[in-house]
Amino acid sequence: MDIAVIAYEGINPFMLSTPLAVFGGAGLSNDHRVFVCAEANRISTSAGITLETPHLLDAAEEADVVILPGWRDASEAVPPAIVEQLRSANARDAVAVGLCLGAFGLAETGLLDGRRATTHWAAAEAFRDRFPAVQIDPTAIFIDSGPVLTSAGVASGLDCCLHLLARLSGVAEANHVARGLVLAPQRGGEQPQLIERPSPASTAEARVADILERLWADPTGHPSLDVLAAEAGMSRRSLSRHIRSRTGGSLGGWLRRARIARAQDSLLRGGKGLEGIAVNCGFPDVQSLRKAFRTELGMTPTQWLARQRVG
Structure with a gap:
């Protein structure tokens, strides 16, 4: 090559x-x-x-x-x-x-x-x-x-x-x-630039950043805003505002992109069976996986994988 x-x-x-x-x-x-x-x-x-x-x-x-x-x-x-x-x-x-x-x-x-x-x-x-x-x-x-x-x-x-x-x-x-290179190997492309910050402006921002990074690392759960707000020590509305400011979208959108990144990694690793990949990435079923790919990438998982081949 x-x-x-x-x-x-x-x-x-x-x-x-x-x-x-x-x-x-x-x-x-x-x-x-x-x-x-x-x-x-x-x-x-x-x-x-x-x-x-x-x-x-x-x-x-x-x-x-x-x-x-x-x-x-x-x-x-x-x-x-x-x-x-x-x-x-x-x-x-x-x-x-x-x-x-x-x-x-x-x-x-x-x-x-x-x-x-x-x-x-x-x-x-x-x-x-x-x-x-x-x-x-x-x-x-x-x-x-x-x-x-x-x-x-x-x-x-x-x-x-x-x-x-x-x-x-x-x-x-x-x-x-x-x-x-002493780098984390799991940063997906959809992870926003703006999550990277040398030092949070406040303790609240640090807590929100930690929550988002944890969800990106393991997006298989289905946490509610109320539970996460209590963990961050702030109101549901305040947490939503912090998430939107840091990611440009909602908690649901962040989780969807995290699950897609996990599914992409699984596909590149040679994972077989979209049903199993969907469940292992936090999607309720394969239909939800396909819908997420179409929403974010404009193509199905199979189409996306085919475009990763070189030459």
């Missing part, structure tokens, strides 16, 4: 290192060939470091995966040569990935038109203005649309790359890499 990572003048070194750490790290059992290519053999980074890239941009033309890790400025158009490599990847049934502001490059190809996509929350409004045909979701940490993937800002690119590694090499391999 050939994975091309596109570098460019002024690239953030951390963004460049993200796919290299996931796909090119030591200890991988699968044989992925990861290489960096750019329009020139020598580029400068945003940190003042000069890098030599052994491959020019046309080396990406035969890659199975093409990744654009970020972009230097949301207000600046991505060069046509880079846009064309992303478009060409899609044309030959390869996977195109835009990490962080790299989503702008994917959007310029037209491949995101009519699809859900995400990017750094701070650039979401600018993205929406420039690409109205794209369904921008500034809350998700990454969105997998099959042939194209986008991620939110900076560190969430690691989650997106780990998810793609699970598609290519299996969940066990992705979890192995995540352990090596």
Whole structure:
């Protein structure tokens, strides 16, 4: 499997290192060939470091995966040569990935038109203005649309790359890499960016965040707002307000997305029988599982799984 990572003048070194750490790290059992290519053999980074890239941009033309890790400025158009490599990847049934502001490059190809996509929350409004045909979701940490993937800002690119590694090499391999990087392997793409907070503004917010994270880790229960409100030490109305502020929706919507993420992981692991998967993920029956997938993803579980195949 050939994975091309596109570098460019002024690239953030951390963004460049993200796919290299996931796909090119030591200890991988699968044989992925990861290489960096750019329009020139020598580029400068945003940190003042000069890098030599052994491959020019046309080396990406035969890659199975093409990744654009970020972009230097949301207000600046991505060069046509880079846009064309992303478009060409899609044309030959390869996977195109835009990490962080790299989503702008994917959007310029037209491949995101009519699809859900995400990017750094701070650039979401600018993205929406420039690409109205794209369904921008500034809350998700990454969105997998099959042939194209986008991620939110900076560190969430690691989650997106780990998810793609699970598609290519299996969940066990992705979890192995995540352990090596000292990362939690279970962050699903639908987990909102805004749940990540360096320090809660208040004790109440911390309690609500802890509740939401616990429900994401195990969404099989059916807690009521009254029970959770008592646990958080606040009124039902106050809890609902905190949840909406932190997730952009209701408790029911949060649980539905958590159950879908769990079902997606089960499907990627090779789980058989939608009835059993539904129950193990907290859905009352398989009809509820299918309805949730259609509501959130616009497709059935079987259709979603088919779109995870590469090439």
